[in-house]
Amino acid sequence: MANSDDQLASGQDAQSNEPAAVPAITADFRRDLAFPKLTEEMIQRLQQYGREEVVAAEVTLYTLGDRETEMFVILEGGIDIFLPSSEGGHKIFARHRRFDFSGEFSLLNSQSAVAEARTATESRLLRISRKDLRLLMRAEGDIANLIVQATIWRRIGINAEASSGIVLRGCAGDAELTRLQRFFVRNYYPHRIEELSRADLPAGGNGDSGLPSVVLSDGRVLVRPTITALADELGITEFPDPQATYDVTVVGAGPSGLAAAVYAASEGLSTIVVEGTAPGGQAGTSSKIENYLGFPTGISGQQLASRAHLQALKFGVHLAISREIVTAQQIDGIHKLTLAGGMPVCSRSVVVATGAQYRRLAVMNHSEFENRGIYYAATAMESLLCRQQEIIVVGGGNSAGQAAIFLAGVAQHVHHIVRGPSLASTMSQYLISRIDKSPHITLYTDSEIEKLEGESALESVTWTNRRTGETITKPIGRIFVMIGAEPNSGWLYGTVKLDKKGFVLTGASDGFENTPYATSVPGMYAVGDVRANSVKRIASAVGEGSVVISDVHRYLALRTQLIGN
Numbered sequence: 125m126a127n128s129d130d131q132l133a134s135g136q137d138a139q140s141n142e143p144a145a146v147p148a149i150t151a152d153f154r155r156d157l158a159f160p161k162l163t164e165e166m167i168q169r170l171q172q173y174g175r176e177e178v179v180a181a182e183v184t185l186y187t188l189g190d191r192e193t194e195m196f197v198i199l200e201g202g203i204d205i206f207l208p209s210s211e212g213g214h215k216i217f218a219r220h221r222r223f224d225f226s227g228e229f230s231l232l233n234s235q236s237a238v239a240e241a242r243t244a245t246e247s248r249l250l251r252i253s254r255k256d257l258r259l260l261m262r263a264e265g266d267i268a269n270l271i272v273q274a275t276i277w278r279r280i281g282i283n284a285e286a287s288s289g290i291v292l293r294g295c296a297g298d299a300e301l302t303r304l305q306r307f308f309v310r311n312y313y314p315h316r317i318e319e320l321s322r323a324d325l326p327a328g329g330n331g332d333s334g335l336p337s338v339v340l341s342d343g344r345v346l347v348r349p350t351i352t353a354l355a356d357e358l359g360i361t362e363f364p365d366p367q368a369t370y371d372v373t374v375v376g377a378g379p380s381g382l383a384a385a386v387y388a389a390s391e392g393l394s395t396i397v398v399e400g401t402a403p404g405g406q407a408g409t410s411s412k413i414e415n416y417l418g419f420p421t422g423i424s425g426q427q428l429a430s431r432a433h434l435q436a437l438k439f440g441v442h443l444a445i446s447r448e449i450v451t452a453q454q455i456d457g458i459h460k461l462t463l464a465g466g467m468p469v470c471s472r473s474v475v476v477a478t479g480a481q482y483r484r485l486a487v488m489n490h491s492e493f494e495n496r497g498i499y500y501a502a503t504a505m506e507s508l509l510c511r512q513q514e515i516i517v518v519g520g521g522n523s524a525g526q527a528a529i530f531l532a533g534v535a536q537h538v539h540h541i542v543r544g545p546s547l548a549s550t551m552s553q554y555l556i557s558r559i560d561k562s563p564h565i566t567l568y569t570d571s572e573i574e575k576l577e578g579e580s581a582l583e584s585v586t587w588t589n590r591r592t593g594e595t596i597t598k599p600i601g602r603i604f605v606m607i608g609a610e611p612n613s614g615w616l617y618g619t620v621k622l623d624k625k626g627f628v629l630t631g632a633s634d635g636f637e638n639t640p641y642a643t644s645v646p647g648m649y650a651v652g653d654v655r656a657n658s659v660k661r662i663a664s665a666v667g668e669g670s671v672v673i674s675d676v677h678r679y680l681a682l683r684t685q686l687i688g689n
């Protein structure tokens with residue numbers, strides 16, 4: 125029998141043994157879940173949302189690159205779905221017949237279609253517009269769940285075909301290749317990877333200077349594209365409606381932003397989320413989250429992110445992905461945010477959820493070992509990993525000092541590595557004294573980690589004293605990195621009050637509106653890791669994102685009383 129982790133990886137819910145509603149994007153394709161049949165009773169309910177029409181054979185209903193495609197329910201006849209084939213031309217992906225419906229992941233957002241739909245024969249279809257689809261998604265819960273599940277499984281099937289014609293080419297181990305690959309994977313975009321070894325490149329000169337590259341289906345090649353250029357080219361970018369004034373704009377689609385969006389949209393507020401890279405934030409980069417309530421066997425960050433993302437789409441959140449907000453200002457009670465490239469987003473209120481970036485070890489292959497030997501927290505949970513083992517703590521601040529002392533209580537020995545010549549200028553004296561006195565902690569000043577080794581997990585670490593040149597290698601499998609986090613708040617400089625490190629100041633104690641999330645600008649709130657003094661965890665980020673919406677409601681009601689719309 126498969127263990128529970130295998131079940132999760134294959135899209136099954138470990139607890140119930142039922143298929144998970146939203147599978148991991150890497151799950152094995154399940155045709156039965158991708159192509160469910162609607163019942164006659166469902167078809168009757170759907171009639172009120174659509175317009176019946178008879179369409180001749182061989183008519184293209186939508187094609188690659190089309191946005192805002194409509195949904196078609198087949199009452200008689202059929203629709204065939206085609207994918208571009210890697211040899212050029214098209215190949216068939218699905219044949220929808222009576223009581224089937226068209227659409228895959230792009231049906232839930234306004235990204236470009238990655239498939240083409242054509243009538244197979246003369247067909248009687250129920251055409252459901254995007255506007256009506258949104259209504260039905262809210263009102264018909266059972267059908268909405270069926271559609272959401274089918275669309276994501278269909279995208280998994282399309283990704284498994286890897287035939288969109290998009291080829292990502294690069295050298296194995298190249299960090300740029302990994303960056304682009306992560307973008308494709310985290311946006312669920314079908315692609316094929318062609319990894320070249322350095323030996324395959326022309327000898328001499330800059331053989332790899334044209335790599336990594338993305339070969340598009342029409343043969344054009346993008347060399348080392350930026351995420352923005354790639355997202356625009358592939359139709360992943362979704363722009364805000366320039367005419368709209370949203371009730372709430374959430375900046376950032378990490379756990380706090382997605383939680384805020386789900387609560388706002390489900391409570392009837394017109395909601396847009398602007399995300400610079402891909403939904404999921406830092407949590408999306410975690411290979412396994414074990415301390416998030418409700419997932420006793422853990423859940424991958426990517427899976428948690430895709431569940432939250434789909435939940436937001438289901439409630440009608442507009443997601444504008446792949447463009448960062450670069451400035452914010454408030455004019456006559458309306459917040460005007462500007463996307464990179466100049467496009468404005470107007471909103472009555474704003475939730476800042478742009479998170480932080482934890483400083484990573486400056487070692488080439490550190491990402492291979494994240495959560496498989498490298499950790500950025502030292503809670504009771506992590507301490508269980510340290511029993512009777514030698515471990516490393518990196519960092520000269522208080523968080524590193526606390527971690528070293530705490531973990532020394534369970535680990536066999538703590539090797540505490542700091543870059544500076546002493547702890548004096550960076551750590552509180554009481555922590556320094558305890559570290560000095562502990563027989564279970566050895567301090568290495570002027571030192572830096574240089575090499576990480578291991579097969580599937582971290583097994584050995586090498587560090588060097590930059591002053592003496594002495595190098596130490598030890599068979600160590602746990603490193604706790606506490607070298608600080610940098611808030612993603614550059615776009616707020618000069619707009620809201622920030623603390624010395626750039627985290628957003630909030631709350632009544634700072635003299636703002638009487639809620640923990642109010643910033644110095646009325647109607648602008650901050651949640652999650654970007655907020656000064658927040659607890660940097662997924663559960664607290666989700667909690668803050670959910671709770672802040674009650675403040676937004678209060679603000680909008682007051683605003684309406686004072687200035688009308």
Ligand SMILES: Cc1cc2nc3c(=O)[nH]c(=O)nc-3n(C[C@H](O)[C@H](O)[C@H](O)COP(=O)(O)OP(=O)(O)OC[C@H]3O[C@@H](n4cnc5c(N)ncnc54)[C@H](O)[C@@H]3O)c2cc1C
Pocket residue numbers: 375376377378379380381398399400401402403404405406407408409410412413414415416447448449450477478479480481482494495500612615651652653654659660661662663665
């Ligand atoms: C490797 C790793 C493992 C972790 N494991 C755990 C764990 O097991 N358990 C746990 O509780 N916590 C864990 N954490 C911490 C947890 O992930 C964070 O506390 C949480 O993700 C914070 O959520 P957030 O929404 O506030 O911010 P983030 O997750 O940082 O999300 C912010 C989002 O905003 C976007 N953004 C930034 N600037 C802009 C802009 N100007 N315009 C538009 N978008 C922007 C970013 O692209 C990002 O998607 C881990 C962190 C890391 C790095």
